[in-house]
Each structure stands twice: as C-alpha cells, then as structure tokens.
Amino acid sequence: MHKTNLAYILLLLFSIQVLAQESLYTSLTIPSKLRGNANAVVRYNHVQIALNSSYEMSVLQKRVVTILNKEGDDAINAVVHYDNNVKIKNLEVKVYNNFGTQINKFKKNDFKDVSAVDGGTLYSDSRVKYLEYTAVDYPYSVEFISETVSNNTAFIQPFMPIDDYFLSIERSTYQINYPTEITLRTLERNFDNYELIKEEASGVLKYKVKNINAFKPEKYAPAFFDLAPKVLLASNQFTLEGVQAKVENWNDFGKWMYHDLIKDTHDLPESTIAMIQELVKDETNDIEKAKKIYKYVQDKTRYISVQVGIGGWKPFNASDVDKLGYGDCKGLTNYTMALLNAVGVKSNYCVVWRYTQGRSIEKDFTSMQGNHVFLNIPTENNEDIWLECTSQKLPFGFIANSTDDRDVLVITTDGGEIKHTKKYNPEESIQTINGKYSISNDGNLQAQVIVGSKGIQYDDKYWLETETERDLDKHYKKRWRYVNSMSIESMDIQNDKQDIQFIEQVSFNATNYSKVIGDRMLLTVNALNRSTHVPDRYRNRNYPLKVSRGFVDIDEVEIELPSDYKVESMPKNIAIENKFGHYKTEIEKIDENKLLYKREFKVNDGEFPKEDYEKFRSFYKTVSRQDNAKIALIKK
Structure with missing residues (x-):
C-alpha cells in the first residue's frame, strides 16, 4: 500500500x-x-x-x-x-x-x-x-x-x-x-x-x-x-590569456595592467626618439610639446581595429605602430604615450566606456570594464588634459560627446585610480549667430549669417569641414528646413582647432518667406535659428528625466523690413527662467524699416524626477511657439 x-x-x-x-x-x-x-x-x-x-x-x-x-x-x-x-x-x-x-x-x-x-x-x-x-x-x-x-x-x-x-x-x-x-x-x-x-x-x-x-x-x-x-x-x-592577476582594488588593477600589459611595449627606435626630440626642441612648455606630438600622430597614423593579443587589452608595441603607421585605440594611445615619454611629458593610459550615453566605470567595483582607451595628461594647476588618439580630425584636448563627463580608469606607473573626465558646461557649449536679413515687398527673403560653435555644439558641426559642396548644400537646407524654396548662394566654413571653434558663413535667399494677405504681411521674425523640437508626450512617465548635455544659443539678427510696409504689431519681449534653463527674446526698433532681434536659449544638463518631465516638455513647447512668433506689417 x-x-x-x-x-x-x-x-x-x-x-x-x-x-x-x-x-x-x-x-x-x-x-x-x-x-x-x-x-x-x-x-x-x-x-x-x-x-x-x-x-x-x-x-x-x-x-x-x-x-x-x-x-x-x-x-x-x-x-x-x-x-x-x-x-x-x-x-x-x-x-x-x-x-x-x-x-x-x-x-x-x-x-x-x-x-x-x-x-x-x-x-x-x-x-x-x-x-x-x-x-x-x-x-x-x-x-x-x-x-x-x-x-x-x-x-x-x-x-x-x-x-x-x-x-x-x-x-x-x-x-x-x-x-x-x-x-x-x-x-x-x-x-x-x-x-x-x-x-x-x-x-x-x-x-x-x-x-x-x-x-x-x-x-x-x-x-x-x-x-x-x-x-x-x-x-x-x-x-x-595566460597572464595571471590578483587584484583587490583599482590601485592593484592599475599596477597589473601597467606592469603586465603596457610597460614592455614602449620600445621606440632610437631614430624616432631623436626625431621627436628635434620636433619639440624649441618648446619649453609641456603642453606645447604635447600639441606638436599629437599633431604628428594625427598626420602619421590612421585608426584600424586590431583585436589580438591579451584579449584585445594589450596594446601593440610602439615600434610596430611607428613602423606600420596604423593601430587600434590601444596601439595609437600607447604610441602617443611613448612619444610623450621620450620628450619628458608625463601621460597616462586610460580605460573608458566610449559613447554609451555617458556610462562610467563602476568605481566601487574593481573588474574588467570599458570598451575603449585614450590618454590623460595630468597638470598641476589646471584641469587634466584628455586626448582621443584615434581621430585625425579632433583638436588637441577635445573629447566632447564620446568620453566626456564620466568616470574612467587612469593607469599610472604606481597603480590605477578613478578620475572624472572633462564636463562641458552649457556656457562652454555655445552657439552664436550674428546675421541680417531683408524682406522684399513680395515677401522674399535675403539672408547672411555667421554661426560660431564651441563645446558640444562644435562637436555637432566640425565634421562639415570635409563635406562636399553638394552635401553642404543639403545640410543647410535641412538645418533651415522651415524656410521653403531656399537657395544657397555662398558657404564658407572655418575649423579653428586652436580655439576649438567652428565658424560658418552662409548666404541664402528664399521666395515667399512672408505671407502677404491683402494690405498686410505676416513675418515670422526668427528666420535663422528656430527651435521646432517638442519632446514626446507620455501619459504615464516611467523613468527620470535626464538631459545629458546642456547648451546655450545666443542670436543677434538685424532685420530690414520691406520698403512699402510699416509695423502694425510686434510680439512682446519674453523672459522665461526655470530649473531647465532660460529663454529670452527682445525686438528693438532701430528705425522705420530696421529691427534688431535678440534671442538667448539655454538648456541645463542634469537628472530630474519623472514628475518634472511635463514641465520640461512645456518649456520646449513654449520656446517652439515663441520662435514661431510673427510681426504684422501693413502697407504704408
């Protein structure tokens, strides 16, 4: 049973x-x-x-x-x-x-x-x-x-x-x-x-x-x-891959990486050492030496991925990169480091999570982390300098949008330590517009604009330097897509790597920009930098609001009105300020037919409670509406 x-x-x-x-x-x-x-x-x-x-x-x-x-x-x-x-x-x-x-x-x-x-x-x-x-x-x-x-x-x-x-x-x-x-x-x-x-x-x-x-x-x-x-x-x-390690903290981890993976790769030929010392012999400042060497590496080498060696973690020898003229992020970073060492400039190999929405190395958890390496130059009195060694285009010390504002592992001869990379504040990521445009009696527009961009906004545009004229034409028509029937007349761009500023000078015209209705004409005052972005709406927001990077736009535009018209009404001056930033506009009457339009738009970076999202969206919505504000003109 x-x-x-x-x-x-x-x-x-x-x-x-x-x-x-x-x-x-x-x-x-x-x-x-x-x-x-x-x-x-x-x-x-x-x-x-x-x-x-x-x-x-x-x-x-x-x-x-x-x-x-x-x-x-x-x-x-x-x-x-x-x-x-x-x-x-x-x-x-x-x-x-x-x-x-x-x-x-x-x-x-x-x-x-x-x-x-x-x-x-x-x-x-x-x-x-x-x-x-x-x-x-x-x-x-x-x-x-x-x-x-x-x-x-x-x-x-x-x-x-x-x-x-x-x-x-x-x-x-x-x-x-x-x-x-x-x-x-x-x-x-x-x-x-x-x-x-x-x-x-x-x-x-x-x-x-x-x-x-x-x-x-x-x-x-x-x-x-x-x-x-x-x-x-x-x-x-x-x-x-056969290399054993015993680590308890980031200092131990850095010692292991330096002594077992990096130290024996700085084998520059004597001829290269002599050449690089000759290159910087007139420079007495370490930073100026580093700038010349960085430019030398950019001109001599190109990036190509080489994922062999210690699990893709050990860099190729500096002598190999010197001879071949190419390398991956590890090889190019290590090569630049070896060249700097040859002229007495201290630098450190660094491990980072590149891109990945600002992901940091977990500083409280020592382990194999990161997907990229780049270079750190410590300074005594100023902010550390960070070098992206895989780019042939980036200015010296510029890392916006890929490795900025995050914790990284810095590997020194004495061990490892966690440092935070440069953060580009909104005031550093500035775009200025100085322009003028005129409106004909038929409502046609003729515009000239100079755009200067720094920080994150420099990163948004520096790649335009190598674009073809045809691609630039497409780019500007897309940027000012709210201006119909646009025709680009001239384009001139300048990439100032010394001051890390991108300057664009563009002239264009457009037919029927203003709407003529009987004796009246409606003119959308912001022709050169209109914000059309409104964040998506969520009935039930689940996650916190995060603005990864802030910026500032400052515009000053002279407007020449059509000769047969006068101002009937103008939008009021606006000043909005909140935790997300600020927005200000002002229209100043210079004379009968000239106006001066001033605009400042700032967005702060940061993380906010999910309950703030609708207010953030409302802020952008207000900016978009005000950027579409119109001047009413009437025939004289």
Whole structure:
C-alpha cells in the first residue's frame, strides 16, 4: 500500500514537472501582465557557471523565449562568441509552434559562423556563431542551449535578467560555483522593484528573479544599462590569456595592467626618439610639446581595429605602430604615450566606456570594464588634459560627446585610480549667430549669417569641414528646413582647432518667406535659428528625466523690413527662467524699416524626477511657439 502511494506521488510530481516544462513552449500560458509592451517574453533563462580555477571556466545557458510578433525576432538571441581561448562544447536550438509542438531543430553546424568585428578591423580571432531563423507564423517559442569552456576568467558573465526593451521576463536564474580559495565579489543594482532571491553557500552563489515587465524606451531617460536590474561579478584572482592577476582594488588593477600589459611595449627606435626630440626642441612648455606630438600622430597614423593579443587589452608595441603607421585605440594611445615619454611629458593610459550615453566605470567595483582607451595628461594647476588618439580630425584636448563627463580608469606607473573626465558646461557649449536679413515687398527673403560653435555644439558641426559642396548644400537646407524654396548662394566654413571653434558663413535667399494677405504681411521674425523640437508626450512617465548635455544659443539678427510696409504689431519681449534653463527674446526698433532681434536659449544638463518631465516638455513647447512668433506689417 505504501509503495503504491509512493509510486503514485512520484508519477504525479513527474507529470507536473513535465506539464510545467511544456507550458513554457506556448504563448497561451504567458501571464497577461507580462504581455504589456512586450514583443517577446523570456519564459525561462538559466545561466550556470563553473569557475573551476583562476584559469578555467565553463558557462552553460538554457533559454526559452516566446516571440510574440515580428518585432520580437531579435529576442531569439541564439548567439555565442568564441575565439582561440573560448571553445564551444554544445550549441542547439529547438523551435516550437504556438501550441508547444516542436517544429524545427538546429545543431551547431546549422549556425552561421562569422567574424565578430566589422570590416574596419585588420585582424581579430574573435568570431560569433548565430542562428538566422525566419518565422512562418507567430507566436512561436525557441529553446536555446549553449555550453562554452574558456581559460580566460577575467570576464564573468553578469546576472542581467533583462537585456533589452520590449522584453518581459517570466523566470531567470543564475548559479556560479567556485573554489573556496577564490574571492568572488558582487555588485547588485536596480532590484528595488523586484524580489531578488539570493542563496549563498561555501563555493556556491545563486540568484533568482521572476516576473519583470517589459521596459518601454522613453526620450530624455537614463541609459538602459543604468535602469535595468543586474548583478556584476568579479574574482580577485583571474587569468587573461595566460597572464595571471590578483587584484583587490583599482590601485592593484592599475599596477597589473601597467606592469603586465603596457610597460614592455614602449620600445621606440632610437631614430624616432631623436626625431621627436628635434620636433619639440624649441618648446619649453609641456603642453606645447604635447600639441606638436599629437599633431604628428594625427598626420602619421590612421585608426584600424586590431583585436589580438591579451584579449584585445594589450596594446601593440610602439615600434610596430611607428613602423606600420596604423593601430587600434590601444596601439595609437600607447604610441602617443611613448612619444610623450621620450620628450619628458608625463601621460597616462586610460580605460573608458566610449559613447554609451555617458556610462562610467563602476568605481566601487574593481573588474574588467570599458570598451575603449585614450590618454590623460595630468597638470598641476589646471584641469587634466584628455586626448582621443584615434581621430585625425579632433583638436588637441577635445573629447566632447564620446568620453566626456564620466568616470574612467587612469593607469599610472604606481597603480590605477578613478578620475572624472572633462564636463562641458552649457556656457562652454555655445552657439552664436550674428546675421541680417531683408524682406522684399513680395515677401522674399535675403539672408547672411555667421554661426560660431564651441563645446558640444562644435562637436555637432566640425565634421562639415570635409563635406562636399553638394552635401553642404543639403545640410543647410535641412538645418533651415522651415524656410521653403531656399537657395544657397555662398558657404564658407572655418575649423579653428586652436580655439576649438567652428565658424560658418552662409548666404541664402528664399521666395515667399512672408505671407502677404491683402494690405498686410505676416513675418515670422526668427528666420535663422528656430527651435521646432517638442519632446514626446507620455501619459504615464516611467523613468527620470535626464538631459545629458546642456547648451546655450545666443542670436543677434538685424532685420530690414520691406520698403512699402510699416509695423502694425510686434510680439512682446519674453523672459522665461526655470530649473531647465532660460529663454529670452527682445525686438528693438532701430528705425522705420530696421529691427534688431535678440534671442538667448539655454538648456541645463542634469537628472530630474519623472514628475518634472511635463514641465520640461512645456518649456520646449513654449520656446517652439515663441520662435514661431510673427510681426504684422501693413502697407504704408
């Protein structure tokens, strides 16, 4: 009797488990709240890592995802990266229809195998296998299983349950097993709104989370990485392509990088050292020496990605870059550093997250981070100088929009430290417009304008220097797209790299700019810098308001009115000031037929509560409306 009951219970439990597993392969069992904003739902994702030692690690992943519509196809994410140090042991995919019936199966050889880098890379051993699957019907589910083994343990896969917008998570689990002699560190972020279950035992760490609703992107919001829940993991003892390390803090990490990856690469030929010393012999100031060397590197070298060596982290020798005339970010930065060292100018190799919406190195979590390197020149009394060594166009010390205003790892001969790069304040990111335009009795416009741009606004325009005349014509017509029937008469641009200012002089005309109605003419006063942008509206804002970079626009425009008309009415002067910035306009009457239009528009950078978003939107909406204000003219 007891045996019969036990067998029945075991059979029942097995049946329940089978049914639970089968329910993952049909969309019919997805909880309704997980469907909101979702193009796909991860039904189950399990990552199991065996950190067998500081030089061996295996990763097993099983993932079941239900694709709800065509926009969710990318969520299949059946992708595995590998190289000479990462081997794929298992790779398979099963596809199920909406009722949970298997309709397809793919093995390792069915996956496409391509280089993991773009055509701008000279050489890399990084490759990727991925499944290219074309769905016949929706919804459908995909089970993806992969297993890899690596002798690189510097990068431990984080627990990041949700990795994209429009993707819900039903259940996600993570387990890492590690030897007790290894110290494992973790950093948990953004789990305040979720129930994170954590289990710890000797040599074992587990995480589990359920029911994460899809994130929907919003404009003027923090980056996805800063919003999504995640656990970062790192070991104090690790190996990177045979090079072992033991680090507990950023100082240790910097020492390891300098002594094991960088120090032995500064092998400039004696002839190059003599040449570079001759180049700067008349300069007594270190900064002026650095400027000449930076210009030399820009003229001599070009950027090309070379992702070999210590996991793409060890730079090529300076002698190789000197001989070949090209290198990746590591090689060019290291080469510039070696040249500076040859003339006694101290500089430091730096690791940074480039672009990535201002992402900083996690200063409280020592680990392999970053996707780019550049150079730091410390100064005693002034702000440090930062050099982007991969660009042949950027001015000395200019880093706006790619590595500005974020924490980076600076590697010195004594170790590593976290520093914050230059922040371009709104007052530094200024655009000035000095112009004049005239309106004919037929309402036609003739305009001349000089535009000067600095800071972030310089970064928006400096690339125009190398554009063709045809492309410039298209660019200016797009910039002043609210002026119909525009014809460009002349264009002259000047890139002042010394003062880091971009200057544009443009003349153009347009027919029927002003609207003539009987004896009256309506003239939109702001012809040269009209703000048409109004941020998107959100009925229920979810994320904080973030303005990554501020700016200031200052305009002064002389307006010559048509000779047969006089002013009937003018817009009132405006002055608006709030936490988001300010907006001021003023129209001054010079004489019967001349006006002077002054405008100042400032936007402050910063992060604000989500409740402020509608006020921010209203500010932009008011600016757009006022920039469209009109002067009423009447025939004399």
